[in-house]
Amino acid sequence: MEFNVAVYSRCVLTSRDKRTREYRGGLLSYDRAKRDIQSWIREAPGRDCYFTTMFDLYALPNDFPSYAEAMRLTDPYERTRIIETAISEDVNDHRFIPYVQLHEFEALIFADPQQLDWEYLEHAEPIERLKAIVAETINPELINDGPTTAPSKRILAEIPEYDKVTAGVHVAAKIGLDTIRQKCSHFNEWVTELEKL
Structure with missing residues (x-):
């Protein structure tokens, strides 16, 4: 604490x-x-x-x-x-x-999609494709919000068994707050504001 x-x-x-x-x-x-x-x-x-x-x-x-x-x-x-x-x-x-x-919780997972392998061990190729998406956009918060291209839709396209409620939270924890804050500026602004309290 x-x-x-x-x-x-x-x-x-x-x-x-x-x-x-x-x-x-x-x-x-x-x-x-x-x-x-x-x-x-x-x-x-x-x-x-x-x-x-x-x-x-x-x-x-x-x-x-x-x-x-x-x-x-x-x-x-x-x-x-x-x-x-x-x-x-x-x-x-x-x-x-x-x-x-921005645009949804799964944008935070794109801060380091490699960590999806903690939950989905046999998905090396799909995880590599998700990593390529981040390489193209640089900022995970800017992955767009279309009905097939929102962050969760992109993860589900590669890993259909992805569970937003449980796996998403576990993967975000594995990525860690420091990495998420470094890659996601709006999220970082929010956490910084909370820390100042």
């Missing part, structure tokens, strides 16, 4: 059934995300509690604040900044720091 902080994470509440069972993940609308974020903030009113998000820009619901304005821009970094600023203003709590991942 280099920064002497405790971290707790959870997925956004997306629905409840009649028996009060909660379902999280699979973000469907900004309104649901906002309600869950505000509930989360109310649960921990302390001045030393801070809150953040990690929403993928790819397939982000179009009802997010300033979404239409952001999508008219060509610079993906500016798109995320506009949406993050709009979410911050809408939630309106100084302890809340929104973050939108």
